[in-house]
Amino acid sequence: MTLEIELKFIASPAAIAELPAQLAEFSCQHSAPQKLTNIYYETLDNRLRSWDMGLRIRGFDDSYEMTIKTAGKVVAGLHQRPEYNVSLSRPELDLSLFPADIWPQECDLDALQAALKPLFRTDFVREKWLITFQDSEIELGLDQGEVTAGELSEPLSEIELEIKQGNTADLLALASLVGKNGGLRLGGLSKAARGYHLAQGNLLREARTLPVFQAAPKATVEQALSGMLEMALSHWQYHEELWVRGDKAARMTVLQAVETVRQVLVVYGGLIPRKATTELRALLTELAEQLEQKGIDAQTLCLSASYLKCKLVLTSWLAMAGWKPFIDDKSQKKLDGSFKRFADIMLGRTAADLKEAFAQSLSEEGFRDQLARLKRQIISFHLLSGAYPREEALAYITVWTELQQAIVQQQHAWEDSARQHAVMQTAFWLNGQPR
Numbered sequence: 001m002t003l004e005i006e007l008k009f010i011a012s013p014a015a016i017a018e019l020p021a022q023l024a025e026f027s028c029q030h031s032a033p034q035k036l037t038n039i040y041y042e043t044l045d046n047r048l049r050s051w052d053m054g055l056r057i058r059g060f061d062d063s064y065e066m067t068i069k070t071a072g073k074v075v076a077g078l079h080q081r082p083e084y085n086v087s088l089s090r091p092e093l094d095l096s097l098f099p100a101d102i103w104p105q106e107c108d109l110d111a112l113q114a115a116l117k118p119l120f121r122t123d124f125v126r127e128k129w130l131i132t133f134q135d136s137e138i139e140l141g142l143d144q145g146e147v148t149a150g151e152l153s154e155p156l157s158e159i160e161l162e163i164k165q166g167n168t169a170d171l172l173a174l175a176s177l178v179g180k181n182g183g184l185r186l187g188g189l190s191k192a193a194r195g196y197h198l199a200q201g202n203l204l205r206e207a208r209t210l211p212v213f214q215a216a217p218k219a220t221v222e223q224a225l226s227g228m229l230e231m232a233l234s235h236w237q238y239h240e241e242l243w244v245r246g247d248k249a250a251r252m253t254v255l256q257a258v259e260t261v262r263q264v265l266v267v268y269g270g271l272i273p274r275k276a277t278t279e280l281r282a283l284l285t286e287l288a289e290q291l292e293q294k295g296i297d298a299q300t301l302c303l304s305a306s307y308l309k310c311k312l313v314l315t316s317w318l319a320m321a322g323w324k325p326f327i328d329d330k331s332q333k334k335l336d337g338s339f340k341r342f343a344d345i346m347l348g349r350t351a352a353d354l355k356e357a358f359a360q361s362l363s364e365e366g367f368r369d370q371l372a373r374l375k376r377q378i379i380s381f382h383l384l385s386g387a388y389p390r391e392e393a394l395a396y397i398t399v400w401t402e403l404q405q406a407i408v409q410q411q412h413a414w415e416d417s418a419r420q421h422a423v424m425q426t427a428f429w430l431n432g433q434p435r
Contacts, residue, residue, distance in 0.1 A: 006162035007175050008187040011142075012303055015183025016157065019142060022178060023129050028140075031128040036060050036143075040195055041093065042119040047112065051104055054192045055116070057091050064088040069192075070102055120149035120195035124156050133174045136166020140178070147191055149198035158187060172316045179312070182305035185244070186312075188237035205242055207253055210235060210260065210379070212393055214386040221342045222335035225268055228383050229318050232260040243298040251298065255291040256379075258284055261314065263379040267346055271334055276326035280317055283310040343384040347429045350380045354400065358419045367407045367415050374404050385429070392428040399425055 011019075037059045042048055048055055052071035057064055066086045086097040095113045103109065124145025131138045141160045146153050161178070163171050178184070189197075197203075213231050215224045236257035242250035262284050265277050274281075287310050290296060301307055316322065327335065334342075354377050357370045378400050385393035403418040405411075 005168060005171065006160055007171060008190065009159040009161075009175075009179070009184040010187045011157050011159045012183040013157075015159075015181070015303075016142065016144070018181065018183075019159070019178075022181075023131070023140065026131050026133060028129045028131040031130070033125050033127040034060055036122075036124055036126050038122045038191070039091070040119050040121065040192060041116040042196075042199075043112070043115040043117070047115070049196065055093075056192075057088065057093065059091060064091045066093065066097065068098055068102070120147060120199045122147045122156065122191050122195060130164065131174065134166075134170045136170035136174075137164045138162065138166065138171055138174055139164050143191075147195045147198060149195055152198045152202050154194065154198065154202075156191065158191075159184065168319055169316070172312060172319065176309065176312050179308045180305055182308065183303055184308055185240075185302050186237070186308065186315075188241050204247075205238075205245075207242060207247070207250060208235070208238060210256060210382050212381075212386050212390060212397070213383050215339050215343075219339040220336050221271070221339050224339040224342075225264070225323075225335075226318060226321075228264045228267075229261065229314070232257055232264060233314070233318075235260065240302060244302050248298075251291060251296070255288060258288050258291060259376070260379050260383070262288070263376055264383060266376070267380060267383055271327075271331050272323045273326045276323045277317075280310075280313050280322075283313055286310075340387045343387055344429050346380070347384050348427070350377050350384065351427060353377060355423050358403070358423050361416050361419070364410075364412055364415075367419075371404070371407050374400065374407070378404060388428055396425055396428050 038056045039059075041055045041057075054069045055067070057066050064087070066088050068084050070082045070084075082102075084098050084102065086094075088094070093113055093116060095109050103112075122145065124143045127142045129140045131140055139160075139162045141162070143156055143158045143160065145156045147156055159178070161171055161175055197205075211231065213224070213228050215227055219227070236254060239250045239253040239257060243254055262281070265272070265281060283306070287307065290301060290307075354374065357373055362370070378397060381393070381397045381400065385397065399418075399422050403415070403422045406414045406418045
């Protein structure tokens, strides 16, 4: 087994054209371009997909390799997935060559192999550079080609950075240098994910509402911090993909995801000093201002150097626990405490802040003045309410969201009744039972 740690980028033609000159600045070993074919397999009922597995046979020259990737983790394009590789003499599946313990307990291996059929394929030319960078050896691969499922296809134009030997910090630092001129976008969809989507008919992807963060049972305050940021980044990455593929409405959901990251930093502001997030907050603020511009083009913004820098700084801050150097023993003790108790306290403060803002009837201008505050605190409810039954939390949040909608849509006749309904709600975190 190997554990891949890599970054995947969608690359513009301009970024690809200047890549050789960029890499000439580093100590690296170049490999000649090679044509690769990958055939992915699945059952009619998508059994492997349901287990979060991907199975392929890769052909290059006269050699073949069978690979299975098992369930892993992705944080803003930083992919970590256990991978098993087996050499083959011919392109024929033989699942018995993989370790027996990777399969679910109920799996009948012979029946599974009989049910597997080719689902889609990727055909591309890969060019590689092995780069010695700081304390690491990092492989940069440039892939250009297409993914095909039946009559459907879409182009591939990707750059991947993978650690061969070394550490994640060096990987992220090298990515920042490669992306400093723009033209790269962190890829949220793997080649396999794109192929599966084509195989299912390439249906339009639907927008998603911001979820309520669900912390693991007995999670610490610090564990929840990582979980909240991962949730926000996943929301961001998914809707960015919708936006660049033509869904103009997704711009506002990308903005919501960016605001969610900013609100996580606010929620943790009493534990993490502001100097720990100075650069990150400045980048997020700049990006939020750009996203608020109605005419902004998705491709232009998402392939810009500043956009990529913001994402990479956030990814690095999360992956490397960038708050740690700024935390004293007292704050660390609080971070090691119960997230449930922390959430209860912060929910109380959030509700109190909104009740103060909307305690009395407001003018139309007064409602508009409180709108930004209301949006931020609704996000706080999404971040902090997951320790209680989902239905109770969502019912409470929905009432505040209805007030937000009344203000945004200038439904002046409903604003005051929505305000009264919101402030009179019972605090579910005091009266309900934890899930």
